[in-house]
Amino acid sequence: MSALFGLLRKEAYHILRDRRTLAVLIFMPVVQVMLFGFSIRTDVRDVRLVIVDPTPDATTLEIRNRFAAGGVFRIVGVSRTEEPLEPLFRTDSAQVGLVFEAGFGRHLAAGDPAQLLVITDATEPNTGTSRQFYVSAVIQQYESDLALRSGAVRITPQVRSRFNPTRESTNLFVPGLMAMVLTIIAALMTALSLTREKETGTMEALLVSPLRPWQIIVGKVAPYLAIGFLATLAVLLVARVVFRVPMEGSLVLLLGEGTLFILVALSLGILVSARTSSQRVAMLAAMMGTMLPTQMLSGFIFPLESMPRPLQWISIIVPARWFVFIARGIMLKGVGLAYLWRETLVLAAMTLVLLVASVRSFRVRLQ
Amino acid sequence: MTSSGDDRAIRTNGLTRTFGAFTAVDHITFDVKPGEVFGFLGANGAGKTTAIRMLTGLLTPSSGEAWVAGHDVYRESELIKRDIGYMSQRFSLYDDLTVRENIRLYGGIYDLTRDQIRDRTERILSRLGLSDTAHDAVGALPLGWKQKLALSVALLHEPRIVFLDEPTSGVDPITRRQFWELIYEAAHAGTTVLVTTHYMDEAEYCDRISIMVAGRIAALGSPAELKRDAGASSIDEVFVRLVRPELAGGGGPAQ
Numbered sequence: 039m040s041a042l043f044g045l046l047r048k049e050a051y052h053i054l055r056d057r058r059t060l061a062v063l064i065f066m067p068v069v070q071v072m073l074f075g076f077s078i079r080t081d082v083r084d085v086r087l088v089i090v091d092p093t094p095d096a097t098t099l100e101i102r103n104r105f106a107a108g109g110v111f112r113i114v115g116v117s118r119t120e121e122p123l124e125p126l127f128r129t130d131s132a133q134v135g136l137v138f139e140a141g142f143g144r145h146l147a148a149g150d151p152a153q154l155l156v157i158t159d160a161t162e163p164n165t166g167t168s169r170q171f172y173v174s175a176v177i178q179q180y181e182s183d184l185a186l187r188s189g190a191v192r193i194t195p196q197v198r199s200r201f202n203p204t205r206e207s208t209n210l211f212v213p214g215l216m217a218m219v220l221t222i223i224a225a226l227m228t229a230l231s232l233t234r235e236k237e238t239g240t241m242e243a244l245l246v247s248p249l250r251p252w253q254i255i256v257g258k259v260a261p262y263l264a265i266g267f268l269a270t271l272a273v274l275l276v277a278r279v280v281f282r283v284p285m286e287g288s289l290v291l292l293l294g295e296g297t298l299f300i301l302v303a304l305s306l307g308i309l310v311s312a313r314t315s316s317q318r319v320a321m322l323a324a325m326m327g328t329m330l331p332t333q334m335l336s337g338f339i340f341p342l343e344s345m346p347r348p349l350q351w352i353s354i355i356v357p358a359r360w361f362v363f364i365a366r367g368i369m370l371k372g373v374g375l376a377y378l379w380r381e382t383l384v385l386a387a388m389t390l391v392l393l394v395a396s397v398r399s400f401r402v403r404l405q
Numbered sequence: 406m407t408s409s410g411d412d413r414a415i416r417t418n419g420l421t422r423t424f425g426a427f428t429a430v431d432h433i434t435f436d437v438k439p440g441e442v443f444g445f446l447g448a449n450g451a452g453k454t455t456a457i458r459m460l461t462g463l464l465t466p467s468s469g470e471a472w473v474a475g476h477d478v479y480r481e482s483e484l485i486k487r488d489i490g491y492m493s494q495r496f497s498l499y500d501d502l503t504v505r506e507n508i509r510l511y512g513g514i515y516d517l518t519r520d521q522i523r524d525r526t527e528r529i530l531s532r533l534g535l536s537d538t539a540h541d542a543v544g545a546l547p548l549g550w551k552q553k554l555a556l557s558v559a560l561l562h563e564p565r566i567v568f569l570d571e572p573t574s575g576v577d578p579i580t581r582r583q584f585w586e587l588i589y590e591a592a593h594a595g596t597t598v599l600v601t602t603h604y605m606d607e608a609e610y611c612d613r614i615s616i617m618v619a620g621r622i623a624a625l626g627s628p629a630e631l632k633r634d635a636g637a638s639s640i641d642e643v644f645v646r647l648v649r650p651e652l653a654g655g656g657g658p659a660q
Contacts, residue, residue: 044513055501239495246461246491247514
């Protein structure tokens with residue numbers, strides 16, 4: 039066992055002394071979360087809203103308060119007439135205008151239709167549409183609350199379902215990002231560190247020693263298991279602190295599934311290294327064979343449902359697809375093993391098959 | 406029938422390895438006595454490294470028999486690994502670890518105790534004059550020092566047999582001499598040494614040599630015997646005659 043401990047210590051030295059790689063490994067997850075979180079988001083926040091309210095009363099004030107309180111809108115101006123709207127739009131000071139008709143509150147109280155005009159800056163059509171959607175969501179929420187209070191029926195039932203007060207796209211990408219980071223650390227780094235030993239000839243020195251193949255493998259990959267685990271925690275921490283991504287389900291379960299996924303990625307890394315003899319080839323093979331499928335076919339960036347059928351079938355053998363599904367379920371829906379046992383079983387089976395295959399391929403190389 | 410039956414360090418009988426249609430090592434039969442310095446000579450691709458890889462358990466033979474330290478290479482490769490040291494033609498230490506850390510790593514791999522590792526580390530450092538650089542990364546050492554250190558590390562667990570695969574390639578003549586002094590020290594201490602080389606002057610340092618040509622052993626004996634049998638003045642000449650018979654007459658006076 040002291041031999042194995044020596045190997046682990048040696049691998050830790052390799053990692054700790056390669057400062058640049060270590061820095062990349064540590065900061066990459068954090069930088070990725072930040073990048074994805076801030077720049078690649080499709081949702082709506084901090085929308086500049088101008089309100090035109092000719093006859094302010096309790097009703098319109100409450101609606102205005104709801105817009106102010108939601109966190110999505112920032113009220114940049116309130117006016118009694120429509121005149122200020124045009125210049126505000128032109129200078130981009132306003133992105134959405136909300137125009138109450140005169141006597142809005144009175145009409146509503148009387149049970150008459152109350153008119154409300156929503157004007158959106160549509161220079162970016164997609165964003166404009168999303169903003170419109172958010173505005174109507176706030177209005178519909180108000181309508182439904184009013185209906186509950188007064189018992190009046192004036193609400194169509196399909197309205198309130200999709201309103202998502204948190205940043206939905208951030209929540210969705212974090213599980214995929216975890217899969218991505220773990221693939222890079224576990225698969226790519228493992229493949230690189232194993233082929234480096236082949237390149238330098240130190241692998242032969244290990245193979246002629248009394249070390250068993252499993253000891254060599256464990257000695258090589260265990261440190262990356264640890265780093266992968268830390269990276270998972272880093273991603274979760276940043277997602278939680280900076281973007282307030284929810285953790286509805288069990289953190290322990292998520293970390294357990296994460297470990298399962300790290301093992302899958304480590305096995306893939308060993309498999310790649312068993313079939314390549316230079317770091318350059320290993321790097322390419324790991325990128326094509328593990329990172330690309332993780333990025334494209336896991337549902338991380340592109341929804342699986344909208345893919346052509348053949349790609350959907352291929353995605354079945356991509357471990358990240360199952361992990362992303364599980365992680366989203368745990369983090370966003372708060373479901374547990376009772377619901378996720380099938381996906382977990384698939385992931386566990388993949389882990390087992392790939393681990394056995396990678397240890398075997400390592401043995402075959404001895405021949 | 407397959408028992409080693411004697412105290413010879415290495416014994417092979419018709420040892421063969423094929424890769425597809427190519428026969429890398431073709432029925433080689435030889436044995437090495439304990440404490441002997443046995444040289445493997447041959448051109449690149451003659452099968453030296455393949456032979457060593459079979460004897461060290463890195464490669465399974467296709468046919469034939471071989472025993473290393475009395476253990477069968479087919480069935481007892483795990484026992485062989487405890488009794489041998491190995492230094493590959495490529496450098497086998499870790500560049501980013503210090504001298505001390507490399508020694509400690511291999512000491513741990515070969516199950517030495519903490520005290521053994523400490524004592525032998527000091528012995529190696531003072532023998533090689535590396536005490537002042539013990540905490541430097543091995544990558545910063547000159548190649549000759551690295552090779553001497555690699556040999557010392559291969560001998561760290563005091564193996565019965567040490568395999569050295571072209572240990573001196575790329576090293577200057579002075580360092581090669583010092584390297585061979587280390588080899589002799591090990592042999593005097595009772596370690597059997599099997600060394601491959603393509604430096605003909607080094608062949609003269611060996612107790613016995615075998616010259617491999619196209620996977621076969623073309624000549625086997627002490628340097629003096631081989632020169633006498635071939636009527637040659639140097640091993641270099643013996644070698645060229647065996648490897649390139651058509652060239653043998655061209656260079657020197659006609660035989």
